[in-house]
Amino acid sequence: MTKVLSVSAVDRSFAGRQVLKDVTFDVTAGRMTGFVGANGAGKTTTMRIVLGVLAADSGEVTWGGVPLTRAERQAFGYMPEERGLYPKMSVREQVVYLGRLHGLSAAEAKRSADDLLERVGLGERADSTLETLSLGNQQRAQVVAALVHDPEVLVLDEPFSGLDPMAVDNVVTVLRERARAGTAVLFSSHQLDVVERLCDDLVIIADGTIRAAGEREALRTRYARRQFELAVDSDLGWLRDRPATTMVDLDGRRAVVELEDGADDQELLRDALARGPVRTFRPVVPTLAEIFREVTQ
Numbered sequence: 563m564t565k566v567l568s569v570s571a572v573d574r575s576f577a578g579r580q581v582l583k584d585v586t587f588d589v590t591a592g593r594m595t596g597f598v599g600a601n602g603a604g605k606t607t608t609m610r611i612v613l614g615v616l617a618a619d620s621g622e623v624t625w626g627g628v629p630l631t632r633a634e635r636q637a638f639g640y641m642p643e644e645r646g647l648y649p650k651m652s653v654r655e656q657v658v659y660l661g662r663l664h665g666l667s668a669a670e671a672k673r674s675a676d677d678l679l680e681r682v683g684l685g686e687r688a689d690s691t692l693e694t695l696s697l698g699n700q701q702r703a704q705v706v707a708a709l710v711h712d713p714e715v716l717v718l719d720e721p722f723s724g725l726d727p728m729a730v731d732n733v734v735t736v737l738r739e740r741a742r743a744g745t746a747v748l749f750s751s752h753q754l755d756v757v758e759r760l761c762d763d764l765v766i767i768a769d770g771t772i773r774a775a776g777e778r779e780a781l782r783t784r785y786a787r788r789q790f791e792l793a794v795d796s797d798l799g800w801l802r803d804r805p806a807t808t809m810v811d812l813d814g815r816r817a818v819v820e821l822e823d824g825a826d827d828q829e830l831l832r833d834a835l836a837r838g839p840v841r842t843f844r845p846v847v848p849t850l851a852e853i854f855r856e857v858t859q
């Protein structure tokens with residue numbers, strides 16, 4: 563059976579100010595869950611509670627339906643917000659050391675470190691000390707450090723911040739592979755375009771409360787308005803006077819309209835065809851940025 567990491571009804575306050583309220587969501591093995599929210603929304607606090615670095619005031623975190631033990635949490639892969647590698651030690655040495663700490667043999671740790679460093683584009687810098695690397699390369703090393711022991715659960719706080727697009731792609735590829743092999747991956751990010759591309763499931767948090775959570779495509783469908791894009795060979799100004807139709811965007815021969823509930827989209831298509839050829843007719847699916855705006859307003 564697929565294992566699920568469940569965060570259930572978690573509350574947390576700091577100095578009398580509640581920063582997490584009834585936080586509840588699941589992270590499923592074999593899937594990538596993107597955790598998005600504005601600065602201060604509560605992502606890092608939630609991740610720390612998942613890892614047991616911080617205690618919840620109430621609520622619980624379970625893995626496979628059972629509350630997490632300390633040993634299980636220690637076996638998770640974690641990339642904390644405060645990056646944890648030593649500036650004066652070589653990248654390979656540290657990654658191997660962390661692998662050993664997590665129970666790998668010396669040979670396994672070295673094999674895993676070299677393989678991962680190569681895959682994220684750090685192969686040639688493996689013997690450099692962390693402090694001599696660019697910030698982006700340090701970030702790649704941090705991701706490798708969280709992955710080296712092939713954990714069942716991976717929790718990554720902003721793994722893409724500061725990475726150039728090529729580095730994002732390298733890291734994305736490695737994370738996807740891990741998820742495909744059965745790892746439960748939870749990652750936070752401000753970069754909605756990256757999350758949109760990468761996640762299977764999505765959790766949106768604002769002001770310490772979960773505003774939406776679930777499968778990415780299901781959320782898209784849930785938040786879809788009845789909007790349609792239409793492109794034809796002549797001017798679409800007639801749509802302005804069409805009943806039950808609101809113009810969202812008009813650019814001459816291309817328009818996006820919203821239909822009232824109950825209005826038939828095929829009738830719109832027929833009206834357009836009656837005026838000439840139709841080049842595009844499709845429902846507009848909301849982007850993650852649009853869903854985010856709608857649920858966090």
Ligand SMILES: Nc1ncnc2c1ncn2[C@@H]1O[C@H](COP(=O)(O)OP(=O)(O)OP(=O)(O)O)[C@@H](O)[C@H]1O
Binds near residue numbers: 577599600603604607
């Ligand atoms: N140790 C602490 N003491 C007091 N307040 C804290 C502490 N840690 C977090 N907070 C507060 O809790 C709220 C949530 O912070 P958190 O770091 O979890 O947000 P975040 O979503 O990770 O934000 P960011 O994207 O900026 O990292 C913020 O208002 C923050 O100031």
